[in-house]
Amino acid sequence: MITAERMAAVDENATALGVPRKQLMESGGNAAARTVRDVAAPDDSVALVCGRGNNGGDAFVAARFLDDYDATVHLLGRPETITTDIARENWAALERGEYDTRVVRDSRNLDLGDPDVAVDAMLGTGVTGALREPERSAAAAINESDATVVAVDVPSGVDADTGEAAGVAVDADHVVTFHDAKPGLDDWDVTVADIGIPEAAELFAGPGDRRVLTRPGDAHKGDFGEVLVVGGGPYTGAPALAAQAAMRAGADLVRVACPRAVAREVQGFEAGLICRPFDGDRLTPEDLDHVRALAAAHDAVVFGPGLGTHEATLAAVREFLADYDGRAVIDADALQVVPEVDTDATLLCTPHQGELRGMGGPSADDWRDRLDAVTDFAADIGHTLLVKGAYDVISDGTASRANRTGNPGMTVGGTGDVLAGMAGALLSTQEPADAATLAAYANGLAGDRIVDRQGYGLLASDLLPELPRALWGGRDE
Numbered sequence: 356m357i358t359a360e361r362m363a364a365v366d367e368n369a370t371a372l373g374v375p376r377k378q379l380m381e382s383g384g385n386a387a388a389r390t391v392r393d394v395a396a397p398d399d400s401v402a403l404v405c406g407r408g409n410n411g412g413d414a415f416v417a418a419r420f421l422d423d424y425d426a427t428v429h430l431l432g433r434p435e436t437i438t439t440d441i442a443r444e445n446w447a448a449l450e451r452g453e454y455d456t457r458v459v460r461d462s463r464n465l466d467l468g469d470p471d472v473a474v475d476a477m478l479g480t481g482v483t484g485a486l487r488e489p490e491r492s493a494a495a496a497i498n499e500s501d502a503t504v505v506a507v508d509v510p511s512g513v514d515a516d517t518g519e520a521a522g523v524a525v526d527a528d529h530v531v532t533f534h535d536a537k538p539g540l541d542d543w544d545v546t547v548a549d550i551g552i553p554e555a556a557e558l559f560a561g562p563g564d565r566r567v568l569t570r571p572g573d574a575h576k577g578d579f580g581e582v583l584v585v586g587g588g589p590y591t592g593a594p595a596l597a598a599q600a601a602m603r604a605g606a607d608l609v610r611v612a613c614p615r616a617v618a619r620e621v622q623g624f625e626a627g628l629i630c631r632p633f634d635g636d637r638l639t640p641e642d643l644d645h646v647r648a649l650a651a652a653h654d655a656v657v658f659g660p661g662l663g664t665h666e667a668t669l670a671a672v673r674e675f676l677a678d679y680d681g682r683a684v685i686d687a688d689a690l691q692v693v694p695e696v697d698t699d700a701t702l703l704c705t706p707h708q709g710e711l712r713g714m715g716g717p718s719a720d721d722w723r724d725r726l727d728a729v730t731d732f733a734a735d736i737g738h739t740l741l742v743k744g745a746y747d748v749i750s751d752g753t754a755s756r757a758n759r760t761g762n763p764g765m766t767v768g769g770t771g772d773v774l775a776g777m778a779g780a781l782l783s784t785q786e787p788a789d790a791a792t793l794a795a796y797a798n799g800l801a802g803d804r805i806v807d808r809q810g811y812g813l814l815a816s817d818l819l820p821e822l823p824r825a826l827w828g829g830r831d832e
């Protein structure tokens with residue numbers, strides 16, 4: 356089962372893998388034609404009723420695979436208004452090939468004839484709201500005809516995620532939907548057609564996974580959250596890196612709760628960082644009132660960078676989590692307390708494999724074997740896991756993804772703090788698994804770009820200025 360939003364992400368990931376959408380449209384059109392063949396007799400007439408988006412484009416392709424039928428392609432609207440290049444190219448191929456094409460400029464001119472089979476390729480996953488003209492009249496004409504109706508991807512007018520129609524919708528006899536079942540199409544006679552999307556487009560994080568984010572140009576204050584980093588003690592750089600990464604990842608506000616002595620150093624890294632220090636030189640249960648009050652005022656907490664493993668510190672983490680019910684990224688030394696704590700918090704844990712074993716989690720040498728094992732362990736502990744490795748494995752306990760950006764140069768200290776901070780910023784507005792996937796992807800991509808440019812020898816702080824482009828993509832992508 357796949358939602359329209361996720362389908363768009365997978366499609367973009369497929370393009371990044373070298374399987375562009377035009378190729379998928381060719382497969383989709385071919386699959387639609389095969390469904391028509393299943394229901395049509397040899398001399399049947401076929402009316403392909405096409406919208407101006409890619410759903411229509413699928414039927415332009417299908418027409419080429421239905422040469423031996425009496426097939427007519429009706430385009431609803433002027434060819435110049437076709438919305439995508441690939442649909443326009445496929446329309447142009449029909450015209451050059453002298454197929455039987457009709458342009459319907461006005462719904463009053465719509466004449467489907469009396470087809471044996473009608474192909475509904477007006478709207479697919481791109482539908483918004485009730486059908487407008489001429490699609491509305493065309494849907495009514497299709498529904499009133501005696502034709503057997505084959506809908507391409509989604510019956511026009513129906514929302515593929517909810518099954519709801521805002522008004523008139525095509526009443527299809529068969530639906531040929533692409534790649535995977537759609538949640539809203541349960542009540543229809545659906546064939547799922549494999550259109551050659553590589554498994555890797557679903558499994559591996561890719562540029563399509565950025566679609567959950569609002570692009571900075573459209574963003575408003577408050578679209579991103581406020582993040583609290585709790586860290587520092589024996590280590591001072593870690594909370595500073597995590598906090599700066601959260602800022603680069605677009606958090607509206609980042610504050611650092613750390614020992615007073617650490618605060619001075621944190622601000623030395625970046626004057627814009629706001630510290631809310633506590634007394635002493637490490638986190639202890641005595642600081643919890645301070646930390647709890649702060650945490651309650653933030654959308655996500657990043658717990659762990661540089662905290663150390665002192666018994667009192669781990670006791671504080673344990674006590675904090677026991678009555679925290681917000682969102683938190685748990686990294687580094689704080690990870691080991693997670694399995695023993697009963698908490699209502701939504702946690703995103705970011706262990707490397709050694710830390711995963713320390714949590715009582717599985718060990719598997721091959722990342723493929725890790726996919727299911729990590730899912731089972733995430734389900735066990737009831738939290739989302741981002742297990743770092745050459746291939747990162749991400750799971751919320753229901754399914755797993757992998758990320759293969761990143762390189763051996765990133766084993767240098769601090770890159771995990773950058774990842775945790777970015778994950779915290781994303782967790783403040785996104786689902787935990789989406790936040791984890793995107794953080795892993797962007798962190799690795801940032802590192803890959805640095806190494807491509809300058810070779811190995813990167814510092815964790817080098818990643819910071821690369822994060823925005825890795826997260827949102829650049830104009831050149």
Ligand SMILES: NC(=O)C1=CN([C@@H]2O[C@H](COP(=O)(O)OP(=O)(O)OC[C@H]3O[C@@H](n4cnc5c(N)ncnc54)[C@H](O)[C@@H]3O)[C@@H](O)[C@H]2O)[C@@H](O)CC1
Binds near residue numbers: 365406412438481488
């Ligand atoms: N995502 C993928 O990987 C693939 C998608 N394909 C096809 O692409 C389709 C999605 O294409 P698009 O995103 O171009 O969207 P659609 O073709 O579903 O619809 C987009 C067009 O419909 C118009 N529109 C939206 N709501 C309307 C309404 N209520 N009344 C009248 N017009 C309306 C829009 O202005 C736009 O012109 C899928 O359903 C599928 O058929 C295939 O080509 C194969 C691969």
Ligand SMILES: [K+]
Binds near residue numbers: 410476479510
């Ligand atoms: K359709």
